[in-house]
Structure formats: structure tokens, C-alpha cells
Amino acid sequence: MVIYSLPRYQDFEHKIDGKKTHLFILRNRTGMQVAFTDYGARIVSILVPDKAGNLRDVLLGFNSIHDYLQADEQYHGATIGRFANRIAHGSFQLDGEKYTLQQNNGRNSLHGGATGFHTKVWDRRTSFKNKIDFCYISPDGEEGFPGNLKVTVTYELTENNEISIKYLAETDKKTVINLTNHAYFNLDGEGHGDVLDHILHIPADHFLPIDEHQIPIDQPVPVEGTLFDFRSPKRLSTDITKDDEQLRRGNGYDHTLVNNQPFSKIAASAFSPHSGIRLEVLTTEPGIQLYTGNFLSGKDIGKSGRPYPSRSAFCFETQHYPNSPNNPHFPSVVLEPGDRWESETIYRFCIKKEM
Numbered sequence: 001m002v003i004y005s006l007p008r009y010q011d012f013e014h015k016i017d018g019k020k021t022h023l024f025i026l027r028n029r030t031g032m033q034v035a036f037t038d039y040g041a042r043i044v045s046i047l048v049p050d051k052a053g054n055l056r057d058v059l060l061g062f063n064s065i066h067d068y069l070q071a072d073e074q075y076h077g078a079t080i081g082r083f084a085n086r087i088a089h090g091s092f093q094l095d096g097e098k099y100t101l102q103q104n105n106g107r108n109s110l111h112g113g114a115t116g117f118h119t120k121v122w123d124r125r126t127s128f129k130n131k132i133d134f135c136y137i138s139p140d141g142e143e144g145f146p147g148n149l150k151v152t153v154t155y156e157l158t159e160n161n162e163i164s165i166k167y168l169a170e171t172d173k174k175t176v177i178n179l180t181n182h183a184y185f186n187l188d189g190e191g192h193g194d195v196l197d198h199i200l201h202i203p204a205d206h207f208l209p210i211d212e213h214q215i216p217i218d219q220p221v222p223v224e225g226t227l228f229d230f231r232s233p234k235r236l237s238t239d240i241t242k243d244d245e246q247l248r249r250g251n252g253y254d255h256t257l258v259n260n261q262p263f264s265k266i267a268a269s270a271f272s273p274h275s276g277i278r279l280e281v282l283t284t285e286p287g288i289q290l291y292t293g294n295f296l297s298g299k300d301i302g303k304s305g306r307p308y309p310s311r312s313a314f315c316f317e318t319q320h321y322p323n324s325p326n327n328p329h330f331p332s333v334v335l336e337p338g339d340r341w342e343s344e345t346i347y348r349f350c351i352k353k354e355m
């Protein structure tokens with residue numbers, strides 16, 4: 001049995017592009033402890049009690065900035081922007097003007113480009129006992145996107161074992177935006193084998209099928225009769241190895257499920273029968289990218305000294321749909337000067353006997 005603990009402050013004291021990095025910790029009265037760093041405005045650790053009362057760190061990640069900088073997988077727990085997920089051919093048009101982005105994923109632009117928000121040292125603006133604000137100003141033209149974009153991400157740890165993430169953004173020029181957090185969860189604890197025994201429950205009636213470049217083909221299609229139907233609780237292992245064109249294209253689940261729930265209702269949940277820990281997700285976003293860590297290579301050694309192979313975690317990335325700038329039928333990702341981009345996601349943890 002692994003005894004999980006938080007990383008040490010001193011292992012996050014570093015300098016990147018002339019800016020100092022740090023570790024921050026929030027705790028609540030029920031014993032939950034969450035660590036963050038300003039490098040990528042990212043979550044580093046989430047310690048929650050399991051059904052036996054032992055703390056488990058349910059988030060994949062590393063013990064030092066050095067390890068984050070060396071990692072094979074760049075996105076662990078990070079804020080993703082300016083545009084989460086893929087933009088086909090690394091280009092889009094706004095008011096007739098063409099914008100060209102770096103193609104860092106085959107011919108797509110992925111997660112805001114190679115120097116996306118996950119690589120920036122954010123400013124910590126204010127801190128309260130249970131809250132932390134990170135702020136970043138992305139200059140006009142950064143990674144090819146128009147407008148000076150001011151972004152604030154506020155994390156709050158509640159007494160109800162919730163991590164709330166609020167995003168706020170403003171621009172001085174018409175632009176596109178899609179923000180998410182790339183938390184990799186394993187509800188048995190990071191480094192604790194694969195997540196195939198986890199039971200998922202997602203009320204989505206529709207999902208977005210993808211082409212061979214992992215770009216949504218067109219409109220959402222019903223999950224009915226597909227392997228993407230999680231409307232009744234389903235073990236991840238049930239369908240993930242089935243011979244299916246969509247799963248082949250994603251190398252597993254790497255698809256947007258269309259969120260049909262209001263912010264007050266659970267949009268997705270996952271449960272591990274071993275730890276008894278359940279994660280519930282509430283969001284204002286129209287989509288949830290269900291990603292089963294298919295591209296995790298096993299090269300990264302995590303916080304408790306164990307490797308992170310494929311399927312050793314899953315992500316519920318709450319966001320707008322991939323490639324939205326090139327699809328007029330998708331919910332708009334355009335942000336105008338004078339408007340505010342506001343979005344909120346809650347990751348809530350609880351203990352259950354069964355799903």
C-alpha cells in the first residue's frame with residue numbers, strides 16, 4: 001500500500017523564462033489536500049480519502065518542476081489554451097482573415113501549440129484560504145492567435161470536497177478561445193495500474209465521431225447503439241478493446257460527448273469499486289472530451305515512483321468542441337472585445353459503496 005503525500009515546496013522553486021515558479025497548497029476540513037503550481041496554472045496533486053479513510057492521490061503528476069519540464073506528456077493537470085484540443089490544418093478564418101497556427105499534432109494544431117498556456121508561468125494574483133487565482137496575458141499573435149488575451153483561472157477547494165475551476169478571459173481584438181484543464185485521474189491513486197475497472201456514467205445522448213486525423217466529422221450523432229453510450233453506468237473495460245472504427249481512430253476513447261446537463265446537474269461521473277472514490281463533474285461547457293490516456297507511453301515516472309503507461313488514467317476535459325473555429329454549426333468559440341469569456345467546471349469527490 002502506497003502512502004501518498006504532497007510534493008515539497010522547495011522542489012517547485014525554479015525559474016522558467018526568468019519567472020519564478022512555486023507550489024501552492026489548499027486544504028479543507030474534511031482532509032482533502034490539493035496542490036497547484038503556477039507553471040501552466042496546473043493542478044499537481046489531489047489527495048482525497050478513500051473508503052478506508054486513507055488518502056489517495058487521484059491525479060497523475062510529478063514531484064518537481066524539473067520532472068514536469070522533462071516529462072514525455074506535457075499536459076498533466078495543466079490549463080490548456082488558447083485553444084483546447086485540435087484545429088484542423090492549423091488554420092481558421094475570422095472575418096475573412098486567415099490565421100495560421102503551428103501544426104504540432106500531425107497536420108493539426110493541438111492544445112494551443114507547442115508553447116501553449118501549459119508552458120507559461122502564470123502570475124498568482126490573489127489568494128484566500130480556500131482559493132487561488134492565476135493570471136496570464138497572452139500577447140497578440142502568440143502561437144498565431146489574434147488579440148491580447150487576458151486570462152484568469154480561479155481554483156477553489158470547498159468543504160464539500162469540490163475543486164471549482166473558473167475561467168475568465170477578455171480580448172482587445174476578435175479571437176477564438178477554448179479553455180480546459182488536462183487533469184489525468186486514476187481513482188485508485190496515481191501509479192496504481194490501469195483505469196479499466198472504473199465505472200463511468202455520462203448522460204450524454206450524442207457524441208462527435210472523428211476522422212482519421214481525430215477531427216470531428218460533422219454534427220453530433222446519437223450514442224444509442226454505439227460504444228459511446230455511457231447513459232447507464234458502464235465499466236471502461238466493457239467496450240474499449242472492441243473492434244470499432246471510432247475507437248481505432250482515437251486509439252481508445254478520445255472523443256467529445258455532448259453535455260446535455262445544466263450546470264446544477266452531474267455531466268459525467270466515474271467510480272472505482274476498489275477505492276470507493278467517485279468523481280462527479282459539473283460544467284457550463286457544451287462538451288466533455290473523454291480521453292482514456294491512450295497516448296501515455298509509460299516513459300514518465302510519476303509522484304510515487306511508478307510509470308504511467310497507456311490507460312493508467314482518464315480525463316474528463318470540459319470544453320467547447322474540437323475544431324470549432326472551422327465548423328459554423330458548433331457552439332461559438334469567438335470572443336469579441338468588450339465581452340467576457342466565462343466558464344466553470346467542478347470536480348467533486350465522494351465515497352460510495354457502489355456507482
Ligand code: GLA
Pocket residue numbers: 073075085110214254289291295315317
Ligand atoms: C487530448 C487529446 C488527445 C491527446 C491528449 C494529450 O485529450 O484529445 O488526443 O492529445 O489531449 O496527450
